[in-house]
Ligand SMILES: Nc1nc2c(c(=O)[nH]1)N(C=O)[C@@H](CNc1ccc(C(=O)N[C@@H](CCC(=O)O)C(=O)O)cc1)CN2
């Protein structure tokens with residue numbers, strides 16, 4: 070646990086040091102999946118988080134429904150609510166931008182996931198609230214794609230019993246399929 074806390078601090082510092090202008094582009098594997106019109110869960114980055122915006126834009130162009138996490142508190146699981154481009158997002162906790170609480174809840178087929186850290190086996194370090202762990206447990210059949218800067222890669226993360234591994238990780242320089 071202490072290890073995870075220390076690693077989170079180290080990974081936040083690594084991420085905050087990302088001053089280089091870099092973009093993360095959707096891969097052919099992702100673009101090919103869009104022809105089936107999946108519901109795609111994205112997120113609005115906070116601070117120096119890697120931006121999944123080009124993935125979300127490609128999904129929207131392909132006619133997919135985009136959903137975003139709607140968080141109420143650190144303790145409660147979040148809901149994926151439809152992101153209606155015509156409706157403004159509203160401010161949530163932790164500086165998040167999210168759909169209004171009354172937006173429609175939709176099950177995602179693909180979950181673009183923000184990461185603090187990852188390894189090449191698909192293990193993931195998140196904010197520590199268990200928010201995505203619980204989302205993955207609730208949507209076990211979804212395609213779990215982590216989005217991160219390459220500097221957030223670590224050699225090995227030891228998974229906890231509740232951790233669900235990622236299917237793929239996209240960085241500015243790599244598409245990792247464990
Ligand atoms: N952009 C984004 N959206 C997201 C997440 C995320 O990590 N990033 N989440 C992921 O679960 C969920 C929100 N849950 C969160 C839980 C805890 C903290 C948190 O403790 N933030 C710290 C530090 C933020 C940082 O610099 O990384 C804080 O507020 O002090 C943030 C989000 C759903 N939406």
Ligand SMILES: Nc1ncnc2c1ncn2[C@@H]1O[C@H](COP(=O)(O)OP(=O)(O)OP(=O)(O)O)[C@@H](O)[C@H]1O
Pocket residue numbers: 073193194195196197198199200201202203206229231232
């Ligand atoms: N499926 C679940 N149901 C309920 N609680 C869970 C579940 N998965 C994880 N948790 C709880 O969430 C807490 C945080 O877990 P962990 O430290 O692994 O967070 P993380 O994976 O780094 O972050 P996150 O999932 O928020 O991105 C743990 O206390 C754990 O008990």
